[in-house]
Amino acid sequence: xxxxxxxxxxxxxxxxxxxxxxxxxxxxxxxxxxxxxxxxxxxxxxxxxxxxxxxxxxxxxxxxxxxxxxxxxxxxxxxxxxxxxxxxxxxxxxxxxxxxxxxxxxxxxxxxxxxxxxxxxxxxxxxxxxxxxxxxxxxxxxxxxxxxxxxxxxxxxxxxxxxxxxxxxxxxxxxxxxxxxxxxxxxxxxxxxxxxxxxxxxxxxxxxxxxxxxxxxxxxxxxxxxxxxxxxxxxxxxxxxxxxxxxxxxxxxxxxxxxxxxxxxxxxxxxxxxxxxxxxxxxxxxxxxxxxxxxxxxxxxxxxxxxx
Numbered sequence: 001x002x003x004x005x006x007x008x009x010x011x012x013x014x015x016x017x018x019x020x021x022x023x024x025x026x027x028x029x030x031x032x033x034x035x036x037x038x039x040x041x042x043x044x045x046x047x048x049x050x051x052x053x054x055x056x057x058x059x060x061x062x063x064x065x066x067x068x069x070x071x072x073x074x075x076x077x078x079x080x081x082x083x084x085x086x087x088x089x090x091x092x093x094x095x096x097x098x099x100x101x102x103x104x105x106x107x108x109x110x111x112x113x114x115x116x117x118x119x120x121x122x123x124x125x126x127x128x129x130x131x132x133x134x135x136x137x138x139x140x141x142x143x144x145x146x147x148x149x150x151x152x153x154x155x156x157x158x159x160x161x162x163x164x165x166x167x168x169x170x171x172x173x174x175x176x177x178x179x180x181x182x183x184x185x186x187x188x189x190x191x192x193x194x195x196x197x198x199x200x201x202x203x204x205x206x207x208x209x210x211x212x213x214x215x216x217x218x219x220x221x222x223x224x225x226x227x228x229x230x231x232x233x234x235x236x237x238x239x240x241x242x243x244x245x246x247x248x249x250x251x252x253x254x255x256x257x258x259x260x261x262x263x264x265x266x267x268x269x270x271x272x273x274x275x276x277x278x279x280x281x282x283x284x285x286x287x288x289x290x291x292x293x294x295x296x297x298x299x300x301x302x303x304x305x306x307x308x
Contacts, residue, residue: 070094081105084142092130092157101136106143130157138165147171151182162211163189181205184212191216198222198243203256207233214238221245224252234259242266247275250290254279266291 067086071094080095081103137158144150150171154161164187181202187209192198198219204227206212215236222243236257245267253263260283265271270292271279279288 079103084139089130096129096131097133099131099134101138102131102134103138103140104142105140128156129159132160134158135160136163136165137161138167139169140167141169143170155182155184160186162186163191165191165193167193168195182208184209187212189214189216193218194220196220200224200227203227203231203233206236210235212236216240218242224256227256229255231256233257236260238262240264240266245269247271250275250279254282258282260286262287262289264289264291268292 070080070082070086071090076098077095078098078100079102080099082091082105084104084106087104137154144153150169154164161184164184182205188211190206190209190212192202196219198217198221200223203224206215212235215238217240220243222241222245233256237259239253239257239260239262241253241264243266245265246269249267249269250265250271253265254260257263263283263286271290276288276290280286
């Protein structure tokens with residue numbers, strides 16, 4: 001009686017591997033290698049890298065060809081980091097239905113040669129709902145004609161915006177120390193970074209953003225002294241400020257933001273134990289973190305007085 005021949009096991013193929021393992025394998029490859037490898041992995045062809053994490057790197061010597069290639073691509077990019085001058089009707093028509101986040105920046109060559117230029121690409125503001133799916137927007141080193149131009153550009157072009165990061169932008173010929181916003185009904189997170197002071201008018205606008213929960217400010221000084229004791233922002237739960245301030249600043253902030261769950265202050269001053277205890281009593285559910293420029297960190301959680 002002949003023994004039954006052992007049936008050889010079927011060879012292991014890429015189709016047998018879970019997506020998590022494939023994702024881990026491809027994470028060790030550089031982007032060009034991932035693209036090449038994906039061609040022989042039919043099942044993984046659309047999973048070799050996440051479109052949201054793809055960043056287009058632009059070189060000044062290749063602007064024209066890179067721009068044309070991007071518009072000609074049929075890939076569903078969800079995130080782009082591009083020169084601001086590229087933003088126009090063609091870009092809106094091509095990526096309106098796929099982009100979820102966008103970074104607009106000024107090229108270094110433009111910063112030197114055309115520092116105060118106002119980019120005509122912002123005519124995209126005339127296209128209603130130009131980018132209806134974008135939730136996150138970052139603006140870096142850009143110049144806008146005036147506050148109404150800046151405000152209109154964002155409201156009209158990005159109606160679903162939830163997170164806005166404004167980094168070292170100019171409004172007209174000035175800094176953004178008087179930053180004005182209006183009717184950003186979906187905005188949840190606002191971050192501003194500037195080397196100049198910020199005026200308290202910003203908070204008067206923030207009061208009108210019903211969904212805003214997080215505010216992150218880096219500036220020379222954030223002036224809140226003129227708002228009065230009866231002005232409060234009850235919807236902000238997370239606040240981070242890096243600026244110059246004095247000993248009394250902590251209690252002013254606590255009074256302005258009575259619903260805080262997280263507060264981070266970084267500056268040159270150190271707060272007294274008495275001020276900190278008062279702040280903790282007013283905000284018993286808040287996590288406090290205080291840093292100064294000497295890298296000393298104080299952290300307090302809830303109603304406890306533990307020092308970390």
